[in-house]
Amino acid sequence: MDFTLVASELLSATVRWLHVVAGIAWIGSSFYFIHLDLSLKKRAGLPDGVKGDAWQVHGGGFYQMIKFLVAPSKMPDELTWFKWEAYTTWLSGFALLVLVYYMQADLFLIDKSVLNMSAPMAAAIAFGSLVASWLVYEALCRSPLGKHEVALALVGYVYLVALTYGFTHVFSGRGAFTQIGALIGTIMVANVFAVIMPNQRKTVAALIAGEKPNPLWGELGKQRSVHNNYLTLPVVFLMLSNHHPLLFATKYNWIIVAIVLVVGPVIRHFFNARHEGKDSPWWTWFVAAFAMMLVLWLSTNGPKDGKAGALPATPTFAQVNEIVMSRCSMCHTAEPVWTGIGEAPKAIHLDTAEAIKLHAKLIALQAGYASAMPPGNVTEMTPEERQVIAAWYAAGAPGE
């Protein structure tokens, strides 16, 4: 066994573990505080400067949560800050981005049939656009547009969809989905790091100095916290999407992202309205269901470069066998001959007729109905070959 291979596998598994746990902690506290904020009620008898309180029951006791807005009259002795769950999520996520997408760019970031470029070039474009797109978002929020929430949301939406369209025309589908997810995640963490935290520090410094904090500091932080709230569900979807080739490796992949960027916020709206004690906007679920049907339909349109028509009459197993042997088996075998692949990926062997028949569904999913495999289309599979596989599977995957 190759030691570096085993070590890098373990490293990536550990970082992924950390990333998911940190993300759960961050999203959990973020959802919690948004809920708490929305459920605060002004009641008689609360101290001065209190926006409202909320009663909660959990873990065998009752809590009375009070929110001071802008701040209590004097600095409390102890204060808990919430920032490391966000920073850890980003740091571990960025480490994964480097391990999986930048260091293995040939497989997961680049698709030569989309755009041919070198691995360092792809990684540089990916990282550069991550930083640049955050700067543009920051500029939009600080511009006069930043004072109009609805206009800002619309411009932000068009901006993210345009970026997605661009990324799907530069990177592989999988690379593009991860890139846009990482980009939104970066914006969210930067909101904590560059706006929410610095403003909270100013408020605390003012309290210690015995001055009255400027309410604007809190308002700016709150605005970014609301952005984060609405961006959470789309980011989680994008992060999970790399397990679903029909989403990222099909023709209309960028429209699928555009739809999810609506569905996520719409579902958040449902919960936010409920937590605020308003009538539940049940219509949101119909919109979400309809939108997901649209995603379903879009994802059935096949691989990006698939030409319509020209379907062969029911292909024979011999044809499929030859395609898989020549396009897949160099990696999916006990001792892969592809540099950098140490053992059959995901323990899937595609090097005998029996194995190919056994994995008919996975082969059709990854390489017939979508173009997720071979990764980055490294073995230059043609659209016609994908059609042969799809037609073979649709005909019941005959073994002859």
Ligand code: HEC
């Ligand atoms: C360059 C090497 C390479 C080639 C060629 C290749 N694969 Fe893969 N395959 C991989 C890697 C790497 C993974 C694991 C991807 C990951 O980590 O998400 C994988 C994963 C898979 C999976 C499992 C997906 C999952 O997560 O459930 C299937 C199925 C698969 N490949 C089928 C194919 C088919 C069919 C072909 C030929 C059309 C093919 N592969 C060609 C490297 C390759």
